[in-house]
Amino acid sequence: xxxxxxxxxxxxxxxxxxxxxxxxxxxxxxTDLMSEVLYYSKDNSLLITxxxxxxxxxxxxxxDIRVVVFTKGKEPDFQTLELAKDKxxxxxxxxxxxxxxxxxxYERGMRCCPDE
Amino acid sequence: xxxxxxxxxxSLQPVNATEEMLSADVTGGYISDLLSDVMANAERGTxxxxxxxxxxxxxxxxxxxxxGVVIVNGRRPSEEAVEKAxxxxxxxxxxxxxxxxxxxRLYMLFHAEEIQG
Amino acid sequence: MSSHRQIxxxxxxxxxGDFANAGEASTSIKRELLEMGVEEDTIRRVSIATFEAEMxxxxxxxxxxxxxxxxxxxxxxxxxxxxxxxxxxxxxxQEGYSTAPDWxxxxxxxxxxxxxxxKKNSDVFKIDSVVGEGTRVDMIIKRRRNETEADQ
Numbered sequence: 307x308x309x310x311x312x313x314x315x316x317x318x319x320x321x322x323x324x325x326x327x328x329x330x331x332x333x334x335x336x337t338d339l340m341s342e343v344l345y346y347s348k349d350n351s352l353l354i355t356x357x358x359x360x361x362x363x364x365x366x367x368x369x370d371i372r373v374v375v376f377t378k379g380k381e382p383d384f385q386t387l388e389l390a391k392d393k394x395x396x397x398x399x400x401x402x403x404x405x406x407x408x409x410x411x412y413e414r415g416m417r418c419c420p421d422e
Numbered sequence: 423x424x425x426x427x428x429x430x431x432x433s434l435q436p437v438n439a440t441e442e443m444l445s446a447d448v449t450g451g452y453i454s455d456l457l458s459d460v461m462a463n464a465e466r467g468t469x470x471x472x473x474x475x476x477x478x479x480x481x482x483x484x485x486x487x488x489x490g491v492v493i494v495n496g497r498r499p500s501e502e503a504v505e506k507a508x509x510x511x512x513x514x515x516x517x518x519x520x521x522x523x524x525x526x527r528l529y530m531l532f533h534a535e536e537i538q539g
Numbered sequence: 540m541s542s543h544r545q546i547x548x549x550x551x552x553x554x555x556g557d558f559a560n561a562g563e564a565s566t567s568i569k570r571e572l573l574e575m576g577v578e579e580d581t582i583r584r585v586s587i588a589t590f591e592a593e594m595x596x597x598x599x600x601x602x603x604x605x606x607x608x609x610x611x612x613x614x615x616x617x618x619x620x621x622x623x624x625x626x627x628x629x630x631x632x633q634e635g636y637s638t639a640p641d642w643x644x645x646x647x648x649x650x651x652x653x654x655x656x657x658k659k660n661s662d663v664f665k666i667d668s669v670v671g672e673g674t675r676v677d678m679i680i681k682r683r684r685n686e687t688e689a690d691q
Binding site: 319334335337338339342346354356357378389403404406408409410411412413416417418419 | 443450451452453455456463471473474495519521522523525526527528529530533534
């Protein structure tokens with residue numbers, strides 16, 4: 307699913323964009339626990355999280371996740387935004403809760419990272 | 423939608439649920455691994471999807487009057503959590519599916535119900 | 540040829556409780572690997588294993604040190620801390636087992652996946668711990684270069 311479509315479906319605002327809007331993202335992972343992201347994510351996945359802290363950006367960077375969606379309209383603080391810029395992580399904010407964000411994307415065909 | 427219907431449709435494995443518990447009505451879903459977030463934002467009657475397995479999930483479910491807790495990614499609730507859930511009558515489920523998958527499927531179930539009226 | 544023969548090493552001091560800088564050491568090692576042109580799969584596994592080791596020091600220990608050695612064949616990561624130690628290593632290795640307090644869980648950590656994650660990403664994983672003194676984790680990540688690179 308392309309970044310543009312994800313933004314539109316989730317009524318999201320892109321607060322930092324580091325990749326083109328036609329970039330295709332293969333998988334989604336939804337969690338607030340960072341080790342889980344490190345354990346299950348594949349590169350080219352999308353992280354949907356309510357953990358709107360620096361840790362989410364740091365974890366995304368380490369796990370080669372290029373796009374993070376913060377849910378429930380939570381604005382990142384200054385340090386979190388700066389980190390996203392510094393690490394080249396694209397950051398979106400959606401007004402939807404994580405449950406609805408997952409549902410909306412799932413309904414349009416997005417799937418979770420496959421097991422190895 | 424009844425909890426029983428949801429657990430069957432999503433192949434959730436009940437840990438402790440009795441028939442009586444399964445007849446409860448579910449109003450929606452909520453997915454979060456942060457207890458403070460659930461305490462602040464989850465609505466009454468929703469089914470909570472999480473990776474958390476320790477006993478505090480039961481206290482949160484009771485306080486927020488949630489319909490039940492689904493523990494994802496093949497995790498098992500701790501013994502303390504199972505015991506507490508029995509005492510408090512909170513239905514716990516486990517599933518090998520990911521949080522994204524369970525949330526997605528549950529969302530679609532509710533959506534389909536809406537369309538059918 | 541010369542770039543493949545290179546051996547690089549270094550170390551980072553980690554302060555317990557320093558969540559503000561959490562991930563700096565792993566990010567620096569990742570950057571170094573990228574600059575050396577190390578293959579992606581290796582970078583990913585080293586980054587993840589090191590990040591978990593770094594977080595464990597920050598969450599549980601007073602202080603610690605992470606040392607790394609990058610050779611053409613493998614990457615060696617040693618994380619050593621002054622901390623509470625681990626009473627039951629077998630239990631600690633179980634997915635989902637954690638002794639982290641609630642506030643750590645609220646920061647997105649302490650879900651009992653740290654050690655399993657380190658093991659999953661290493662080819663050799665060794666852990667030694669003395670209760671009341673500290674813990675040492677040794678990890679070796681073998682480099683799996685593709686055919687063309689290996690032939691060079």
